[in-house]
Amino acid sequence: MIEGDLLGESMRVGSTLSGVPLRIQEIRRVRVTEPTDEQPDTWTHIIFEADDDAAEPLAAALAACLLPDGGWYCDFSTAAEKFVVYADRVFRYRRGDAAGRDEAAAYGRSVGVPEPQLDWAD
Numbered sequence: 001m002i003e004g005d006l007l008g009e010s011m012r013v014g015s016t017l018s019g020v021p022l023r024i025q026e027i028r029r030v031r032v033t034e035p036t037d038e039q040p041d042t043w044t045h046i047i048f049e050a051d052d053d054a055a056e057p058l059a060a061a062l063a064a065c066l067l068p069d070g071g072w073y074c075d076f077s078t079a080a081e082k083f084v085v086y087a088d089r090v091f092r093y094r095r096g097d098a099a100g101r102d103e104a105a106a107y108g109r110s111v112g113v114p115e116p117q118l119d120w121a122d
Contacts, residue, residue: 001049002058004076004083008044012087015065020058022048036114038070052078059083059090071112075120082122086111095122 011017026047035041050058055078062074068087075084077095084091084104091107093100105118 002052002055002076002078004048004050004058004074006046006048006062006074007072008046009040010067010070010072010074011065012067017061017065020050020054020061022050022054022058024048034114034116036071036112038112039072048076050076055081055083059085059092063088063090069112071108071114071117073108073113077122082120084108084120097122 006017024046026045028045028047030043030045032039032041032043055076058076062085066072066074066085066087073084073086075082077083080095082093082095082097082101086107089107091100091104093104101122108118109115
């Protein structure tokens with residue numbers, strides 16, 4: 001079972017996330033204390049689940065939908081793997097793999113994700 005968190009504000013205007021059946025578990029709005037200059041101070045979390053066989057198509061679809069500017073990403077996990085998806089870039093590593101996590105986080109820093117936002121759980 002895939003479990004993930006997509007921020008509505010991270011999607012490109014005009015993009016559509018389709019072709020991957022997602023089950024929405026929760027939608028919530030939160031105020032962010034330290035957004036980047038390009039991020040709003042209120043975010044919409046879309047907590048979702050999907051079947052494990054949707055992992056690769058979901059990662060590809062998200063990579064095509066996420067904004068390239070502003071330090072945005074989406075992360076999701078299967079029982080065995082972690083996916084961290086940026087605009088046009090997907091990182092995939094075994095859960096608990098520190099080197100894989102470090103590579104995904106280093107890329108995040110390079111595209112403007114603030115350190116406190118590199119807080120996904122493995």
